[in-house]
Amino acid sequence: MISAKRISVRLGRSPILHDVDFAASPGRVTAIAGPNGSGKTTLLRALTGDVPFTGRVEINRRDLASLDAFELASMRAVLPQSANLSFPFTVREIVRLGLVGGRSGAAGGALETIIEEALIRVDLAGFAGRYYQELSGGEQQRVQLARVLCQVWRPVLDGVPRFLFLDEPVSSLDIRHQLVIMNIAREFAEAGGGVVAILHDLNLTAMYADQVAVVHRGRLAAAGEPRTVLTDDLLETVFECRLQVSVAPPSGGMFVLPQSAANSRTT
Amino acid sequence: MSHVQMVANRIGWPMRAANGDRGPLARYVIALLGGALCLVSLFSMAWGASDASLFAVLGDWFMSETDSRLSVHERIIIYEIRLPRTILGILTGAGLAIAGAVLQGLFRNPLADPGIIGVSAGAAFGAVSVIVWGGTVLAPLTYFLGLFALPVAAFAGALTATMVLYGIATRHGRTSVATMLLAGIALGALAAAFTGLMIFMADDRQLRDVTFWSLGSLAGATWSKIGTAGSIILTSLATMPFLARGLNGFALGESTAGHLGLPVQRVKYTAIITATAATGAAVAVSGGIAFVGIVVPHMLRLLIGPDHRYLLPASALLGAIMLLLADAVSRTIVAPAELPIGIVTATVGAPFFLWILLRKRGIVDL
Ligand SMILES: Nc1ncnc2c1ncn2[C@@H]1O[C@H](COP(=O)(O)OP(=O)(O)OP(=O)(O)O)[C@@H](O)[C@H]1O
Ligand SMILES: [Mg+2]
Numbered sequence: 341m342i343s344a345k346r347i348s349v350r351l352g353r354s355p356i357l358h359d360v361d362f363a364a365s366p367g368r369v370t371a372i373a374g375p376n377g378s379g380k381t382t383l384l385r386a387l388t389g390d391v392p393f394t395g396r397v398e399i400n401r402r403d404l405a406s407l408d409a410f411e412l413a414s415m416r417a418v419l420p421q422s423a424n425l426s427f428p429f430t431v432r433e434i435v436r437l438g439l440v441g442g443r444s445g446a447a448g449g450a451l452e453t454i455i456e457e458a459l460i461r462v463d464l465a466g467f468a469g470r471y472y473q474e475l476s477g478g479e480q481q482r483v484q485l486a487r488v489l490c491q492v493w494r495p496v497l498d499g500v501p502r503f504l505f506l507d508e509p510v511s512s513l514d515i516r517h518q519l520v521i522m523n524i525a526r527e528f529a530e531a532g533g534g535v536v537a538i539l540h541d542l543n544l545t546a547m548y549a550d551q552v553a554v555v556h557r558g559r560l561a562a563a564g565e566p567r568t569v570l571t572d573d574l575l576e577t578v579f580e581c582r583l584q585v586s587v588a589p590p591s592g593g594m595f596v597l598p599q600s601a602a603n604s605r606t607t
Numbered sequence: 608m609s610h611v612q613m614v615a616n617r618i619g620w621p622m623r624a625a626n627g628d629r630g631p632l633a634r635y636v637i638a639l640l641g642g643a644l645c646l647v648s649l650f651s652m653a654w655g656a657s658d659a660s661l662f663a664v665l666g667d668w669f670m671s672e673t674d675s676r677l678s679v680h681e682r683i684i685i686y687e688i689r690l691p692r693t694i695l696g697i698l699t700g701a702g703l704a705i706a707g708a709v710l711q712g713l714f715r716n717p718l719a720d721p722g723i724i725g726v727s728a729g730a731a732f733g734a735v736s737v738i739v740w741g742g743t744v745l746a747p748l749t750y751f752l753g754l755f756a757l758p759v760a761a762f763a764g765a766l767t768a769t770m771v772l773y774g775i776a777t778r779h780g781r782t783s784v785a786t787m788l789l790a791g792i793a794l795g796a797l798a799a800a801f802t803g804l805m806i807f808m809a810d811d812r813q814l815r816d817v818t819f820w821s822l823g824s825l826a827g828a829t830w831s832k833i834g835t836a837g838s839i840i841l842t843s844l845a846t847m848p849f850l851a852r853g854l855n856g857f858a859l860g861e862s863t864a865g866h867l868g869l870p871v872q873r874v875k876y877t878a879i880i881t882a883t884a885a886t887g888a889a890v891a892v893s894g895g896i897a898f899v900g901i902v903v904p905h906m907l908r909l910l911i912g913p914d915h916r917y918l919l920p921a922s923a924l925l926g927a928i929m930l931l932l933a934d935a936v937s938r939t940i941v942a943p944a945e946l947p948i949g950i951v952t953a954t955v956g957a958p959f960f961l962w963i964l965l966r967k968r969g970i971v972d973l
Binding site for chain 2: 385388389390408409410412413414417418420423424425426427428429430431432433434437438440441442452468469470491
């Protein structure tokens with residue numbers, strides 16, 4: 341269980357978040373949505389303890405401030421919005437970094453196999469020997485996800501649920517791989533872990549999220565099930581354009597939706 | 608790939624495995640470097656104006672004193688001059704290369720070299736202060752620390768420079784390369800100015816000491832120097848296993864290192880202290896020897912990859928080898944005179960630095 345009460349963040353002189361409440365439960369995919377610059381990443385960074393904030397964040401009923409890096413790393417893994425790398429690591433070496441700190445939960449001897457399996461899950465089988473810097477943007481993003489998966493390989497460890505924090509995990513992926521990654525998130529939640537994901541795609545949010553929190557200008561605009569939260573009115577206020585939920589374009593307009601592919605085997 | 612691969616298979620050289628695991632290759636390279644260091648050290652002991660040959664030296668180790676073919680005179684040369692010089696070379700080379708590798712891991716940039724970003728200049732300022740002010744302003748320091756005063760002052764200078772630099776160049780866990788290099792140049796210039804001021808105030812005897820020291824030579828190697836500098840450098844080598852894990856995590860940035868469960872602040876400060884202590888000690892005994900810290904880790908990264916678990920020990924070994932070779936060149940190229948070793952390393956290192964810049968302009972334009 342992640343629970344945050346009255347989170348406010350200032351960066352430099354400007355206030356970025358104002359009294360945001362947030363909760364995410366194990367077994368659920370919780371999405372954070374909102375326009376660019378609304379404070380989604382900042383909220384996530386407060387939840388992971390990367391920016392100073394006022395208010396209180398608890399992870400599995402323990403105060404975030406009282407946990408050290410190792411304890412935190414064994415309860416949650418974080419996929420940042422962007423990562424830049426300084427040295428020529430191979431894909432395997434990057435994914436292995438997921439195993440340096442926390443506790444993957446896998447048996448000691450199985451660590452190298454986890455790396456392979458994680459790469460297979462993100463559809464990068466056979467990429468272990470490539471140089472990270474020589475991969476495409478979408479491939480790099482999936483390598484990072486494989487690293488994050490290794491860190492919390494078992495969604496529940498010693499009876500304690502673990503969490504994935506994903507900042508725009510599908511932002512540079514093609515449609516099939518968006519579904520692959522969202523299915524991984526789904527499975528992680530179904531296995532008892534919790535997922536907090538920042539998503540820009542409202543359609544994917546509606547398909548995969550059990551809960552959604554909408555952030556607007558540093559405040560929480562709404563939170564709850566996508567069905568109740570994502571209404572025409574809310575979307576119009578938050579995104580400042582006239583969006584209509586579940587309305588097909590007037591006859592002749594073309595649209596492509598992934599729903600039909602979502603539950604088929606995509607890998 | 609094919610030809611290289613075939614030759615590699617023939618000689619049993621482990622290439623970068625198709626599965627991306629460079630561990631076996633790295634261990635192989637480290638073993639080779641270890642062997643090479645033994646050979647180069649022997650060579651360094653047997654090499655010099657006196658013609659005590661390699662076999663005579665080896666023989667002396669394995670035979671009783673009466674059987675040895677070495678004269679008393681030769682034994683003095685070998686055990687009181689060449690052996691300390693060789694050991695000091697190994698320590699300094701290892702120290703400088705490790706300092707370079709650690710700073711590069713910390714700043715996440717292959718161009719961070721103690722000599723370039725002002726860390727050595729800070730150390731030099733500390734060392735010169737002790738030489739010039741040792742009898743007056745800094746008398747308490749020299750009184751309490753004795754022989755350690757020079758390396759400790761050099762360490763303090765290097766530490767100050769690094770802390771200031773890190774504060775300037777790193778914001779929110781991200782290091783701006785341009786800021787790092789430019790701030791490093793400015794800090795180096797400032798430290799050099801202070802050093803110049805010190806020299807300006809020095810009397811003739813101190814001036815001679817400073818000049819002798821700053822020529823950067825292993826010629827003055829003594830067992831007591833080895834005791835002081837060696838203990839500092841060996842201590843910093845001992846932090847390698849802890850640092851290796853931490854610096855690997857730093858490759859993805861400070862905040863990711865934290866997410867991975869690494870104690871970021873502790874890694875950072877251990878890295879800074881290790882790198883500056885090693886630089887300080889090396890600078891204190893041998894003056895300014897530049898570029899070892901940049902050439903060695905970079906070559907190794909090309910060969911075995913950036914995993915610090917292998918990079919750090921391999922850098923220590925190759926650094927020692929390179930410095931012994933540079934010392935051999937400096938001893939022979941203008942024999943019977945000696946070229947300061949710093950000139951040799953800079954002649955090789957500076958073009959190498961330019962070569963990295965040209966090949967990887969991208970890393971500077973971050
Ligand atoms: N280090 C910083 N210093 C000052 N202001 C910042 C800093 N980082 C972000 N901001 C500001 O905080 C606000 C929220 O940024 P944040 O990164 O949380 O947005 P976001 O919702 O994640 O946007 P996006 O969808 O583009 O990723 C923005 O207005 C941004 O300009
Ligand atoms: Mg963001």
